Amino acid sequence: MAHHDDQDLLPTPGQRVGTFLKRKDVSQTFVLGIFFTAVFVVLGLWVYPHWMPNVMSKEMQGNEDIMIWFTVISAPIAGVVLAIAMESFINMHRGDTPPPEDGPGIKTHGPVVVIWSAVSVLFTIVAIVWGITEMNTWSSDALAGSNNALVVDVTGSQWNWSFNYPAQGITSHELNLPINQPVEFRVISADVNHSFWPVQLGVKVDANRLSTTIARTTPDKLGVFDVKCAELCGLNHAYMETSGHVESVADFNSWVSQAKATGGTQQ
Amino acid sequence: MTTLSHKPASARPIPNPERSLITRLNMGSGTVVGILFAVITYYLLRHHFGSPWRVNHGMDMTNTHFVNVTILCTMFAWSFGFLVGIGALIGPFRWLIGKDLTAEEQLYLAGDGQGIKRYFKYCTDHKVVGIQYLVGVMAMLGVGGTMAMMIRTNLATPGSHFIAPIIYNSLVGLHGITMIIAMIIVSTGPFGNYIMPIMIGAADMAFPRLNALSWWVLFTAIPVLCSAWFLGGIPTGWTAYAPLSDQAGPGMNAFLATIIIFAVSTAVAGMNITTTVVAMRAKGMKWNRVPIFVVGATISVALAIPAFPTFMVAMIQTGLDRTISTGFYDANVGGSGWLYANLFWIMGHPEVYVILIPGVAALMEIAPVFVRKPLFSYGAAIAGFAGIAGLSVLVWAHHMYMSGWMPSLNGPFMITTEFISVPTGLLFLVLVGTLWRGKPWMKMPMLSVYAFIWDFLIGGITGIYLSDVPADNYLHGSMFVTAHFHYTLMGAALTGAIGALAFWFPKMTGRMLNDRASYISFWLIQIGFNVLFLGMFMAGAAGQPRRVADYAQAFAHANLISTIGAYSVGLGMIVLLWAIIHSWRSGIIAPMNPWGSKTLEWTVPYPVPLVNFDEPPVVTSDPYNYGRSAK
Ligand SMILES: [Cu+2]
Numbered sequence: 001m002a003h004h005d006d007q008d009l010l011p012t013p014g015q016r017v018g019t020f021l022k023r024k025d026v027s028q029t030f031v032l033g034i035f036f037t038a039v040f041v042v043l044g045l046w047v048y049p050h051w052m053p054n055v056m057s058k059e060m061q062g063n064e065d066i067m068i069w070f071t072v073i074s075a076p077i078a079g080v081v082l083a084i085a086m087e088s089f090i091n092m093h094r095g096d097t098p099p100p101e102d103g104p105g106i107k108t109h110g111p112v113v114v115i116w117s118a119v120s121v122l123f124t125i126v127a128i129v130w131g132i133t134e135m136n137t138w139s140s141d142a143l144a145g146s147n148n149a150l151v152v153d154v155t156g157s158q159w160n161w162s163f164n165y166p167a168q169g170i171t172s173h174e175l176n177l178p179i180n181q182p183v184e185f186r187v188i189s190a191d192v193n194h195s196f197w198p199v200q201l202g203v204k205v206d207a208n209r210l211s212t213t214i215a216r217t218t219p220d221k222l223g224v225f226d227v228k229c230a231e232l233c234g235l236n237h238a239y240m241e242t243s244g245h246v247e248s249v250a251d252f253n254s255w256v257s258q259a260k261a262t263g264g265t266q267q
Numbered sequence: 268m269t270t271l272s273h274k275p276a277s278a279r280p281i282p283n284p285e286r287s288l289i290t291r292l293n294m295g296s297g298t299v300v301g302i303l304f305a306v307i308t309y310y311l312l313r314h315h316f317g318s319p320w321r322v323n324h325g326m327d328m329t330n331t332h333f334v335n336v337t338i339l340c341t342m343f344a345w346s347f348g349f350l351v352g353i354g355a356l357i358g359p360f361r362w363l364i365g366k367d368l369t370a371e372e373q374l375y376l377a378g379d380g381q382g383i384k385r386y387f388k389y390c391t392d393h394k395v396v397g398i399q400y401l402v403g404v405m406a407m408l409g410v411g412g413t414m415a416m417m418i419r420t421n422l423a424t425p426g427s428h429f430i431a432p433i434i435y436n437s438l439v440g441l442h443g444i445t446m447i448i449a450m451i452i453v454s455t456g457p458f459g460n461y462i463m464p465i466m467i468g469a470a471d472m473a474f475p476r477l478n479a480l481s482w483w484v485l486f487t488a489i490p491v492l493c494s495a496w497f498l499g500g501i502p503t504g505w506t507a508y509a510p511l512s513d514q515a516g517p518g519m520n521a522f523l524a525t526i527i528i529f530a531v532s533t534a535v536a537g538m539n540i541t542t543t544v545v546a547m548r549a550k551g552m553k554w555n556r557v558p559i560f561v562v563g564a565t566i567s568v569a570l571a572i573p574a575f576p577t578f579m580v581a582m583i584q585t586g587l588d589r590t591i592s593t594g595f596y597d598a599n600v601g602g603s604g605w606l607y608a609n610l611f612w613i614m615g616h617p618e619v620y621v622i623l624i625p626g627v628a629a630l631m632e633i634a635p636v637f638v639r640k641p642l643f644s645y646g647a648a649i650a651g652f653a654g655i656a657g658l659s660v661l662v663w664a665h666h667m668y669m670s671g672w673m674p675s676l677n678g679p680f681m682i683t684t685e686f687i688s689v690p691t692g693l694l695f696l697v698l699v700g701t702l703w704r705g706k707p708w709m710k711m712p713m714l715s716v717y718a719f720i721w722d723f724l725i726g727g728i729t730g731i732y733l734s735d736v737p738a739d740n741y742l743h744g745s746m747f748v749t750a751h752f753h754y755t756l757m758g759a760a761l762t763g764a765i766g767a768l769a770f771w772f773p774k775m776t777g778r779m780l781n782d783r784a785s786y787i788s789f790w791l792i793q794i795g796f797n798v799l800f801l802g803m804f805m806a807g808a809a810g811q812p813r814r815v816a817d818y819a820q821a822f823a824h825a826n827l828i829s830t831i832g833a834y835s836v837g838l839g840m841i842v843l844l845w846a847i848i849h850s851w852r853s854g855i856i857a858p859m860n861p862w863g864s865k866t867l868e869w870t871v872p873y874p875v876p877l878v879n880f881d882e883p884p885v886v887t888s889d890p891y892n893y894g895r896s897a898k
Contacts, residue, residue: 025704051808052741053821063741067732067808074728081695085720088638088702092709098863099639103705105894108644113696120692127731128685132678134737187671192511193604195669195744199810204740206670208605209510209598213671226819230669230744230812232439232504234511235432238815 029087036086037079044071053200056221056246058141060202062134073126077119142216145182149216152177154187156194156207159236161227170259175227175244177219178252185215195231198244206231219246289372292354294387300352301345301487308344312337335520335589338498342524346487353389355480377475379877389483391475394875397461398775399482401768404456405844407449407489408761412840414442419799419833422826425818435816437500437518444492444505444522448529450756451571451618452485452536453764454625459540459564462771465868466558468549468886470878473542481536488528495521504814506615509596509607513588520589523582530579537568549867551886558866558890559648560767563628566652567621570659574617581610605672612663620659622756624652626763627694627723630716633770634701636864637713641891643700647693654690658683668736669743677736684734691727695720710862711785715766718793722758726751729804747807750800758796765792765843772850773857777873781854784846788839795835802829866890 048067055061093099153164164171187196189207197204205215229240316333361367377392378385385395421429472478498518503511544565587593594600596607635642662684668677707713729751732738772780805825811818860869
């Protein structure tokens with residue numbers, strides 16, 4: 001190991017870097033780093049599309065992409081950390097007495113601290129810019145769709161959801177939505193806090209007493225989605241769920257007229 | 268560092284101030300007086316305000332309101348009575364009549380030579396308080412862990428009904444608050460009290476009587492919290508969101524009384540630890556020579572000093588809502604649940620760093636000793652802790668992105684939250700920098716450093732998704748959040764505390780922690796932990812809300828994986844408990860400095876003398892001057 005310390009005596013930075021890269025522990029750490037980075041990239045790309053449910057709106061796609069790509073861009077940082085940790089782990093000293101010899105007396109290393117901090121600032125800025133861009137996309141989509149949005153008044157109460165369609169004049173415990181039409185959920189609670197979560201639509205907002213909160217999305221796939229409560233609301237919180245349907249416009253319209261025919265309330 | 272000579276503690280005569288009341292007070296007298304106060308208060312108030320056994324506590328809020336007065340006053344009377352009975356107020360009372368404790372009485376309170384009895388008394392010796400905290404924390408972790416096992420058992424399969432939803436909800440809340448309290452004190456309680464004063468070369472804490480007070484005040488909260496079970500439980504989870512907490516039955520009073528009492532305890536402990544570190548460091552221990560655990564523990568408690576009063580205020584307002592219908596959180600009369608959420612999270616986010624920082628700091632203390640290298644970039648470590656502490660008071664509303672409170676502030680809060688990555692990154696740099704080119708001596712404390720790095724990495728990366736507003740639309744309130752914060756609080760902070768226990772066990776008990784049993788427990792806990800929360804990440808990503816007593820078939824596999832992991836953690840904890848008890852009673856006798864560390868606590872013998880050092884030590888360098896060619 002002693003020759004490692006000699007690098008400090010080498011004349012030019014170029015030579016010092018050259019010697020550094022030729023060291024066995026450095027090359028091993030490098031290989032480990034590539035390996036761990038690859039593991040995290042593969043995990044990011046594979047895990048979330050497999051774990052997360054059907055994507056039924058642009059917002060849901062946005063959420064899934066953030067989870068995938070934040071993992072991928074974190075991968076090199078995780079790779080470096082795990083590689084250095086693993087390299088030292090492999091070199092462990094075992095036994096009942098302390099190692100006979102101390103390691104190198106490195107107290108700090110200015111350039112490393114600066115580079116590390118700069119990289120984490122850069123990483124943070126990328127994450128922030130990504131998040132803000134996504135938020136802007138959501139709000140400009142919502143603004144663009146606000147003219148022809150279907151309004152649904154959602155009321156959470158212990159322990160069920162009810163949906164009122166003011167323009168259509170119907171109230172229902174079923175949530176049916178026409179495909180590709182922007183929808184605006186106006187959410188309120190009849191009692192304690194709930195959180196309205198149409199899972200596969202990728203949006204969520206709390207239901208508060210006497211204050212209306214708003215969530216907007218545009219369902220773009222036909223099918224069934226889950227509606228859940230995401231805020232602990234007492235005894236039957238776990239059972240405060242129902243299913244919703246994204247339907248063709250024709251199906252939606254016929255459901256509306258059927259509901260109206262039965263007196264405007266559909267259970 | 269100086270060499271010390273010392274006389275054995277037993278050579279000192281046992282002080283016995285004759286006819287002083289102090290000699291007759293202990294936990295027993297505290298309990299008797301506490302119960303007496305509680306019973307008297309209960310009977311005085313019962314006729315006026317009713318008793319929990321006399322009214323129908325259903326959903327009718329007005330009916331239960333006055334009962335809450337009786338219950339809350341009874342609880343506070345117990346707490347106050349216990350402190351009177353154990354003698355905590357004798358000193359202040361003497362001041363009122365213009366006197367103080369005699370020197371003899373003060374020496375008696377320090378408990379020297381009183382053997383095991385001093386652990387059950389109002390004892391001012393910081394080492395006794397440290398052991399009291401250690402045993403107390405282990406008991407809390409045991410109870411909280413048992414509740415976790417019951418929760419996971421219920422969730423092993425969908426529709427199991429092993430536990431009724433009403434009990435399940437209470438379990439979730441009481442598991443949460445028990446663990447939060449235990450984790451807040453898990454490092455600063457035992458090690459901050461026992462080890463830290465010795466580490467800085469002090470004879471005791473700055474305020475020894477307040478030190479004893481902080482422990483015994485906390486102790487009185489334990490029966491109060493347990494009483495929640497006999498008063499119908501708490502339906503709200505540990506976050507105690509309003510207006511659900513206004514609506515909740517009498518058990519909720521136990522929760523809020525616990526928090527108010529606990530906040531007093533943390534304030535007292537926080538002031539005491541900060542003052543000690545600022546004012547009582549050994550000669551020559553300049554700020555850049557303070558061991559990193561001391562820095563971390565100080566920053567942690569200093570962060571707690573402003574944080575917990577807001578929780579206390581939030582709970583006082585809940586109490587007022589529940590007793591005299593002030594309606595702070597009741598929208599029907601102009602209040603707002605968002606007021607509660609803000610107060611709660613202004614405490615709640617700093618609080619996770621109050622928990623995390625001492626655990627990380629302990630591992631930073633451990634790593635240089637076992638790697639035989641200086642701590643890499645002491646300055647970066649302090650910048651990391653200070654940066655986290657500073658930013659942590661500006662991020663609270665990231666818990667409220669989806670609450671509807673102020674959607675326009677989501678962007679700013681996302682920015683402050685994401686920036687926590689930068690100081691957090693420094694903590695990783697310090698640890699991996701210390702490992703770099705090292706050949707670590709692989710003992711239990713060092714294993715914890717590795718487990719921490721892995722667990723905190725996963726906790727950190729998943730935290731980046733959660734801090735992102737759009738992704739939080741999906742993740743908020745899901746099992747994903749639960750898995751994330753367990754990675755940080757348990758995987759990181761508890762792993763740090765277990766490492767710290769293995770590290771300082773020889774100094775606190777005079778014996779070595781059994782290697783084989785602690786390795787077995789380590790792997791059972793760590794593998795189990797990662798399986799447990801891998802399953803929970805799966806369930807959360809698939810869309811399972813948190814705090815549910817039951818779930819859809821779609822989440823069955825993920826939950827089963829989780830429960831299997833949980834049992835492995837449980838088994839590992841039992842093995843660890845066995846290792847601790849067995850080693851404490853009959854482990855190998857520890858040498859004075861088994862790890863070859865350079866901090867001051869390893870220069871004193873076991874048992875540590877009453878005033879720690881016979882001669883005040885003088886510090887001439889930082890404690891990390893390991894290494895060849897150290898500059
Ligand atoms: Cu609900």
